[in-house]
Amino acid sequence: MPDIRLSQVSRVFGAFKAVDDITTVFAEGTVTCLLGPSGCGKTTLMRMIAGLETPSHGSIKFGDRDVTHLPPGKRDVAMVFQYPVMYRTLSVIENIELPLRRDRALSPAEVRRRADEVLEVLQLSAERHRHIGDLDVGTRQKVAVGRAIARQCDVILFDEPTTNVEVHAKLALIRAFKDFRARLRQTVIYVTHDQTEAMTLADQIALMQSGRISQCAPPHVMYDRPESRFGGWFLGNPGMNFLSPRSREGSMLRFDVLSNAIAVPAGADGELSLGIRPEHVDVLAEPADDAVAARILRSSITIGGQQLLSLLVGEARLKAKIPPCEPPADGKTVFIRCRLEHVVLFNDGLRLPAPVTRAA
Ligand SMILES: Nc1ncnc2c1ncn2[C@@H]1O[C@H](COP(=O)(O)OP(=O)(O)OP(=O)(O)O)[C@@H](O)[C@H]1O
Numbered sequence: 001m002p003d004i005r006l007s008q009v010s011r012v013f014g015a016f017k018a019v020d021d022i023t024t025v026f027a028e029g030t031v032t033c034l035l036g037p038s039g040c041g042k043t044t045l046m047r048m049i050a051g052l053e054t055p056s057h058g059s060i061k062f063g064d065r066d067v068t069h070l071p072p073g074k075r076d077v078a079m080v081f082q083y084p085v086m087y088r089t090l091s092v093i094e095n096i097e098l099p100l101r102r103d104r105a106l107s108p109a110e111v112r113r114r115a116d117e118v119l120e121v122l123q124l125s126a127e128r129h130r131h132i133g134d135l136d137v138g139t140r141q142k143v144a145v146g147r148a149i150a151r152q153c154d155v156i157l158f159d160e161p162t163t164n165v166e167v168h169a170k171l172a173l174i175r176a177f178k179d180f181r182a183r184l185r186q187t188v189i190y191v192t193h194d195q196t197e198a199m200t201l202a203d204q205i206a207l208m209q210s211g212r213i214s215q216c217a218p219p220h221v222m223y224d225r226p227e228s229r230f231g232g233w234f235l236g237n238p239g240m241n242f243l244s245p246r247s248r249e250g251s252m253l254r255f256d257v258l259s260n261a262i263a264v265p266a267g268a269d270g271e272l273s274l275g276i277r278p279e280h281v282d283v284l285a286e287p288a289d290d291a292v293a294a295r296i297l298r299s300s301i302t303i304g305g306q307q308l309l310s311l312l313v314g315e316a317r318l319k320a321k322i323p324p325c326e327p328p329a330d331g332k333t334v335f336i337r338c339r340l341e342h343v344v345l346f347n348d349g350l351r352l353p354a355p356v357t358r359a360a
């Protein structure tokens with residue numbers, strides 16, 4: 001399987017840069033999720049990799065093969081879209097076999113073997129003779145995935161394949177995707193604006209913002225060590241808390257949410273902010289070492305049943321996510337602790353690499 005190498009790839013529409021000077025490598029045999037808000041350029045980038053869109057500038061290679069100006073049919077890519085084109089009057093197996101039969105190099109027996117394999121991996125064997133028109137959206141989308149993987153192309157591209165699928169079918173589709181990954185190791189680019197999907201499926205997430213990749217990293221690295229405030233904000237539900245310093249004296253920096261001053265790190269020459277995720281804020285009923293008093297402004301329940309607390313700490317506002325419990329009363333005083341290993345510092349919106357430490 002080849003890797004996918006993008007070199008200074010841009011796509012402009014009129015004066016608008018939909019994709020802006022991207023240079024990166026998506027490693028062979030891995031799943032990269034392109035994640036980012038609506039309009040950030042995910043589909044445009046994917047369409048250029050597919051050959052459905054030509055870059056205004058830059059080059060795209062699959063391994064050493066320059067595909068920048070090759071049509072889709074010559075690239076050895078398979079695609080699954082949000083609204084896949086299916087032959088509604090044909091059966092499931094016929095839909096999967098049709099593109100394979102066009103490949104003269106494949107014997108009828110091989111076509112059948114591959115179709116059977118994907119039906120089994122995607123747990124579609126019971127549906128093999130049903131007509132596409134009789135299936136629900138989720139199952140139809142599974143067939144589209146099967147049709148793409150059966151071609152055994154070097155590269156498979158997915159553009160938001162679960163967006164129109166109801167939530168349970170979506171989970172089934174994600175499970176099927178993971179099952180097929182365990183068996184076949186094609187290089188996959190998967191576009192989504194759903195961070196949970198990206199966290200679940202990706203070997204690495206390429207987080208996009210305004211036509212650029214702001215960070216490309218494994219999901220847990222992206223979550224724990226976002227390189228920018230944008231990454232901290234975009235990932236998480238809700239995203240990271242950001243706090244401005246209360247004061248800066250010499251080599252000491254104070255924040256309302258920390259009981260002790262921290263050392264001013266190297267490179268802290270711009271506008272500083274502290275980042276901490278809501279689930280990393282410890283909330284205690286009693287005073288404790290390293291904890292500061294906070295007032296509960298509001299509490300609400302998240303989808304997982306956890307409590308989301310809005311807190312006032314000094315003059316700062318902070319969100320904390322705590323395990324399911326009796327909702328604490330608004331106005332109540334609690335004590336919060338932000339452990340330094342979970343704290344990150346941003347300088348003009350970009351994370352400072354040095355670990356955050358207490359001032360001497
Ligand atoms: N053919 C086109 N002509 C003009 N503008 C375009 C064209 N295709 C895309 N754009 C613009 O480029 C930007 C990026 O679009 P794109 O579809 O790549 O975003 P996206 O990240 O896939 O968004 P979404 O999450 O909504 O699917 C958008 O502002 C869009 O309006």
Ligand SMILES: [Mg+2]
Nearest residue numbers: 042043044191
């Ligand atoms: Mg899109």
